[in-house]
Amino acid sequence: MPKIAAHLRGRSWLVVKFLAAPVFAGLLFAATHAAAAEVVQIAYIDPLSGPFASTGQLGEEHLRFAIDRVNAAEAAGPGRRFELVAMDNEVNPEKSLTLLRKAIDGGIHYITQGNGSSVAFALSDAVAKNNRRDPTHAVVYLNYAAVDPGLTNGKCNWWHFRFDADSDMKMKALASYLVGRADIHKVYIFNPDYSFGQSVEKAAIAMIGNQRPDLTIVGAERVPLGKVTDFTPYIAKMRAVGADAVVTGNWGADLTLLVKAAADTGFNATFFTYYLGARETVQAVGMAGKGDAQISEWHENVDAPAIDKMAAAFNAKYHENFYYWRVVDMIDTLAAAMKEAGSTDPLKVSRVLSGMKFSTPLGAEEIRADNHQLLQPMYISVLAPDMPHMFPGVPLGFKTIKRFDAEATRLPTTCSLKAPD
Amino acid sequence: MEGLLLVLLNGLVYGLLLFMLSSGLTLIVGMMGVLNFAHASFYMLGAYFAYTISVGLGFWPALIIAPLLVGGLGALVERYGLRAVHRHGKLAELLFTVGLAFVIGEIVPLIWGRPAVPYRVPAVLDFPAFALGGINYQAYRLFMMGVSVAIFAGLYAALARTRLGLVIRAALTHPEMVGMLGHNVPRVFTLVFGAGCALAGLAGVIGGNVFTTSPGMAEALGAIVFAVVIMGGLGSIPGALLASLAIGFIQTASVTLDTPLGVLLGRLGMAVDPHGALAEITIARAAPAVPYLLLVLVLVVHPRGLMGARAD
Secondary structure (H helix, E strand, C coil): HHHHHHHHHHHHHHHHHHCCHHHHHHHHHHHHHHCCCEEEEEEEEEECCCCCCCHHHHHHHHHHHHHHHHHHHCCCCEEEEEEEEEEEEECCCHHHHHHHHHHHCCCCCEECCCCCHHHHHHHHHHHHHHHHHHHCCCCCCECCCCCCCHHHHHCCCEEEECCCCCHHHHHHHHHHHHHHCCCCCEEEEECCCCCCHHHHHHHHHHHHCCCCCCCEEEEEEEEECCCCCCCCHHHHHHHHCCCCCCCCCHHHHHHHHHHHHHHHCCCCEEEEEEECCCCHHHHHHHHHHHHEEEEEEECCCCCCCCHHEEEEHHHHHHHHHHHHHHHHHHHHHHHHHHHHHHCCCCCHHHHCCCCEEEEECCCEEECCCCCCEEECCEEEEECCCCCCCCCCCCCCCCEEEEEEHHHHHHHCCCCCCCCCC | CCCCCCHHHHHHHEEEEEEEEHHHHHCCCCCCCCCCCCCHHHHHHHHHHHHHHHHHCCCHHHHHHHHHHHHHHHHHHHHHHHHHHCCCCCCHHHHHHHHHHHHHHHHHHHHHHHCEEECCCCCHHHCCCECCCEEEEEHHHHHCCCCCCCCHHHHHHHHHCCEEEEHHHHHCCCCCHHCCCCCCCCHHHHHHHHHHHHHHHHHHHHHHHHEEEECCCCHHHHHHHHHHHHHHHHCCHHHHHHHHHHHHHHHHHHHCCCCCCHHHHHCCCCCCCCCCCCHHHEEEHHHHHCCCCCCCCHHHHHCCCCCCCCCE
């Protein structure tokens, strides 16, 4: 099929060359425009039902927004359009593999996913196998949020590109802030019980333990994803060991319920989080969230007018706070790579992406050639009052405490990728 | 000592919440023999209705109006849906409620959106009533416990002590006879189903703001509610209370135990590989699975549940 399509496209271009008479110009413009329009489908495999549906929907809205921008600017090359194909995986690895198969059978060469590293491992592995066996149906996997370090270390592969900092990179930044806080002495580590949570726990113990004589880790615990309704007993446990800080990789509904239980019970430890920035989470914790920290690649109060404009446009269209700057960054980068490659061929595009250096409104960025991890500036921010941008109903907004240059987030990797033949 | 008290208190709070959630379901199972899979969906509707009403009128009107709306909706579903499939047997009824759960699960995000809505605890009850071991207990939680106890007392009294209760119970076992005596049996069933849904709605009104009101809330609680009802014995209201409290206490207690499962099994005399997975997983990490473990144990020992009378 792709061959035939290319053939037809070639012919219509020939027609244009030979018959470019002014009389037919208008007619031909319409015809060539239709014929030259090349649609690149991107399959979005993430939860659109179940407990994490709202997280998945937020991702979908950001992708649609990013794709509309690229299409309007023809950023992927003249006549080249992106189109999103949303697929609901219920954060289930097996279901995701079925959907991947469906996407491949449907002729899709680009997939994106972000929620759940367990899903990400399954997809990354399946994509690598598929591309080895069937290069004509090769797939590039754009990961916008699954941050298990294993994906760009032990289990790395050429076709997986990650546009979010991995959990070790984030923990390095969070830990440097936490260790520097002289008022914090007892840290409780609390995570979802799957590969990502285990990575966060391991990194937190390695990077926070033994850093300061008066700083100890008083507990480490993992809970199943999306299964706990009342976190009060866990809060009671943290309180019992005297924790004054909680480091957590929990996200979505789990994080919302956790910080809400802390607020309701008057447990006032500082939360050091990966994903505090979701509107529903901040609204649930309310003023009790003041001082809680997150690590992210952007937040609403970062001084970047270009992204502010995007955020406003996003808000106007979807009535939701702009959250995933990195999704826009990812789609922009994919478009730029396609333009540079002059092709939508997955191998050609992936060769451009590998080692690509570019700049964004936030600073210089680079996709590492050795493990396909994006290096981007990172921000530690805390919820503070009187900020220019605050959450609806809660007079708190994120305030930058520390900025890290892209290069400062680089960590050693066990991976060294080479392009397939 | 303080730790034990905390566990008991948290267990009581959680157990009473579970009872509130499952009371309507157990009523419907007990009095109609229908396992209503859409129960958690009615719970979700209660929370969303309450949110919408509370935006305009405040929490207290919502506390009354939302359960009535959900109950009315339930009655309509019984009258025009369930009754039509009733003659096709139990399986058809079950499948109907499963379908209904999907329909409600899709309609809710269409109306209110996917992200959680900011449904808040009313300001008058949003203060710490007392503290134990540094953990504040919100006055609203006490209110929630009070409502749950009131539901139990009300249901128990209504079924055991009133004429209506007598008719309902008779309609279950001897529908023809009750009909002959001049009672409108189908209407009794509509009433029971509506009341069960209203209870689910009430649980939604009260639980929706303690936890979160989002389209995922039905799914998150659906499984545990069934565990309670089955463990308590299908249709037994005291059984549901007992099962709720047992799950509440045991789950809360297991959260506090950091002993590996392997050690526990070892003490029970089972041989466990000291380097295997069981030696590493703590009881706390297995806590969310405890209700289901308990359910299986109860069913093995007593297949009809703790206080179950019905065999079907």
